[in-house]
Amino acid sequence: MDRNMLMQKLMELDFLAVDLGLFLNTHPDSSEAIAAYNEVIEAADKVRLQYEENFGPLCSFRSYAADPEHWLWERNPWPWQKDANTTMGGKECR
Amino acid sequence: MWIYEKKLEFPIHITKPDGRLAKIMIEQYGGPDGELGAAVRYLSQKFTMVTPQAKATLNDIATEEMAHLEMMGTIVHQLTQGLTKAQLEEAGLSPYYVNHGFGVYPSAASGIPFNATALQSKGDPLTDLYEDMAAEQKARSTYEYLIDLTDDPDVLAPLRFLREREVVHFQRFGEALDSARDYLNQQHYFFMNQK
Numbered sequence: 001m002d003r004n005m006l007m008q009k010l011m012e013l014d015f016l017a018v019d020l021g022l023f024l025n026t027h028p029d030s031s032e033a034i035a036a037y038n039e040v041i042e043a044a045d046k047v048r049l050q051y052e053e054n055f056g057p058l059c060s061f062r063s064y065a066a067d068p069e070h071w072l073w074e075r076n077p078w079p080w081q082k083d084a085n086t087t088m089g090g091k092e093c094r
Numbered sequence: 095m096w097i098y099e100k101k102l103e104f105p106i107h108i109t110k111p112d113g114r115l116a117k118i119m120i121e122q123y124g125g126p127d128g129e130l131g132a133a134v135r136y137l138s139q140k141f142t143m144v145t146p147q148a149k150a151t152l153n154d155i156a157t158e159e160m161a162h163l164e165m166m167g168t169i170v171h172q173l174t175q176g177l178t179k180a181q182l183e184e185a186g187l188s189p190y191y192v193n194h195g196f197g198v199y200p201s202a203a204s205g206i207p208f209n210a211t212a213l214q215s216k217g218d219p220l221t222d223l224y225e226d227m228a229a230e231q232k233a234r235s236t237y238e239y240l241i242d243l244t245d246d247p248d249v250l251a252p253l254r255f256l257r258e259r260e261v262v263h264f265q266r267f268g269e270a271l272d273s274a275r276d277y278l279n280q281q282h283y284f285f286m287n288q289k
Contacts, residue, residue, distance in 0.1 A: 018158060025150035026269035060098040080168040085105035089247030
């Protein structure tokens with residue numbers, strides 16, 4: 001899978017986690033939402049690992065520095081650079 | 095404590111430089127109903143919030159607002175990349191340019207710098223949560239006005255995402271308000287704020 005596809009997959013899963021997390025804060029006894037949350041976290045962990053192995057670390061002071069010779073964290077592209085993303089223009093649900 | 099994740103919450107790739115759009119998009123970066131104010135408002139209010147549900151809601155929505163601040167900065171930055179001198183002048187960006195160049199500075203579209211008078215931290219959990227619900231509605235309106243004035247699909251996609259988040263946050267703050275109100279309506283014999 002190329003970088004953009006992996007990143008998009010991770011963004012989708014992390015967004016689900018963010019939204020389920022907010023829901024659970026005010027519905028802490030929803031076992032259905034907890035099960036969905038854990039499912040999403042497990043799937044996102046796998047994609048994050050796959051991304052980091054191929055394209056470098058994602059999390060400040062949490063990700064392993066995989067290359068002993070080079071500190072990959074500082075490398076471009078940073079998230080606000082065009083190269084870091086593809087556009088979602090025209091791809092939304094109507 | 096926060097952990098930075100090296101990605102946006104929603105992808106942004108704007109191909110067409112557009113000074114007119116950059117000039118108005120800054121509103122949600124540093125305007126009174128923008129993402130900076132939202133993040134600071136919730137981060138400040140959390141310290142005196144009463145129920146665990148409402149504390150978690152303030153903390154986590156504040157965290158998401160920081161990701162939204164980054165998205166709005168990204169929109170402004172990418173819209174100004176590759177602008178010609180003529181385009182910059184035509185868009186009315188000259189006053190901004192002489193002060194900030196193409197640096198992203200927290201101000202409203204009118205040029206007024208960000209000011210904490212746009213928010214409140216009242217120390218009263220109900221007052222604060224009502225303010226937060228109003229703040230989400232004000233941000234939703236602003237995104238709708240921005241959407242009205244935008245025709246570039248690369249800009250519309252993230253704006254629509256951000257607008258929808260305002261709707262969800264409003265809902266969550268309403269639920270947090272219920273939890274705080276229920277708590278304050280209980281009998282308290284010794285410590286008003288113990289929970």
